[in-house]
Amino acid sequence: MAKDNIWKELSKELRTFLKWTVSGLIDSAFLVLWVLVQWGNQKIIENLQLSGLDKWQLTAFQILFAISTLASVIIYIVTDISIMFIQAKRMVKKELEKGKVNVAD
Numbered sequence: 001m002a003k004d005n006i007w008k009e010l011s012k013e014l015r016t017f018l019k020w021t022v023s024g025l026i027d028s029a030f031l032v033l034w035v036l037v038q039w040g041n042q043k044i045i046e047n048l049q050l051s052g053l054d055k056w057q058l059t060a061f062q063i064l065f066a067i068s069t070l071a072s073v074i075i076y077i078v079t080d081i082s083i084m085f086i087q088a089k090r091m092v093k094k095e096l097e098k099g100k101v102n103v104a105d
Helices: 003-047 053-104
Strands: none
Touching: 003 053
């Protein structure tokens, strides 16, 4: 019976770490995609040789879109980290409660 309980607990922890890993990979993929798009755009724009007002407008839009894109990615990353922290805190609390019950028996 104890072996079954250990495997269930291990399986549960593995699922939790798998969720954390996948969410981290997805967040990283968004950042990598953003960097690749910025790099690709820079290579294309360099060939246009913009000057004057066109160059200022392009710079303004690049800054605006960089902030809006990165803000959403950062919000998802902070959300995922917060969820991980809450889940870890909940697991610690549950283990502490188990310890209190076992000590009293």
